[in-house]
Amino acid sequence: MNESYEMIWTAETEEDTVRLAEKLAELAVPGTVLxxxxxxxxxxTRFSKAFAAGIGVPGVVNSPTFTIIKEYQGAQLPLYHMDVYRLSEQEADELGLDDYFFGEGVTIVEWASLIEALLPADRLQLYIAHLGGEARRITITGIGAPYAAWCQQLQAIDHR
Ligand SMILES: Nc1ncnc2c1ncn2[C@@H]1O[C@H](COP(=O)(O)OP(=O)(O)O)[C@@H](O)[C@H]1O
Ligand SMILES: [Mg+2]
Structure with missing residues (x-):
């Protein structure tokens, strides 16, 4: 069983979500999977846009719902932004996602739990619960030692 660590990031406002994404963009390395x-x-998608800006992707990052996967070249790292909502697990399997997950860039998967069996063992999971208005409860689970360490770092930030 992989080491894992869970924490809650409470976002009272949209800006709090943006701050989380910016912090994670600082920690990201080639092969990071969110x-x-x-x-x-x-x-x-809002989180993804802020993350993209954080790794220096120029211009606008939109929802990849219809294109499934969009690639961007950030100043720091490439970004592979996926939305697998419309895919079956089998269709996703045929895309060969490991080329992204274990590639040179960072992969963000929206609706990731739909393809859970295809995700790499080590990853950072973020579950965003809509509490009303701008309030969100973001449950962050770091699976694998590097991501567990990220969670501990996030825990130490006073983000409010
Ligand atoms: N705390 C918050 N975190 C993220 N988005 C927020 C927050 N508060 C308000 N919003 C708004 O909620 C919407 C979220 O939409 P989007 O990111 O497309 O959702 P999803 O991709 O999960 O379907 C955006 O219009 C964003 O501006
Ligand atoms: Mg979306």
């Missing part, structure tokens, strides 16, 4: 879940409108 698995996002949460209902429609929770903020998965």
């Amino acid at each position: 698995a996002l879940d949460g209902d429609l409108g929770a903020g998965k």
Whole structure:
């Protein structure tokens, strides 16, 4: 069983979600995988936009719902932004996602739990719960030693 660590990031405002994404963008390295879940409108794409800006992706990052995967070249790292909502696990398997997960860039997967069996063992999971207004409860689980360490670092930040 992989080491794992869970923490809660409470976002009272959209800016608090942006701060989390910016902090994670600082920690990101080639092969980083962020698995996002949460209902429609929770903020998965909003988080992704802030993360993309954080790694120096120029211009606008939009929801990849219809394109499934979009690639961006950030100043620091490439970004592979996926939305697997419309895919079956078998269709996702045929895309050969490991080329992204274990590639040179960072992968963000929206609706990641739909393809859980295909995700790498080590990853950072973020579940965004919509509490009403701008309030969100973001449950962050670091699976594998490096991501567990990230969680401990996040825990130490006073983000409010
Ligand atoms: N705390 C917050 N975190 C993220 N998004 C927020 C927050 N508060 C308000 N929003 C708004 O909620 C919406 C989230 O939409 P989006 O990111 O597309 O959701 P998803 O990708 O999860 O379906 C955006 O319009 C965003 O501006
Ligand atoms: Mg989205």
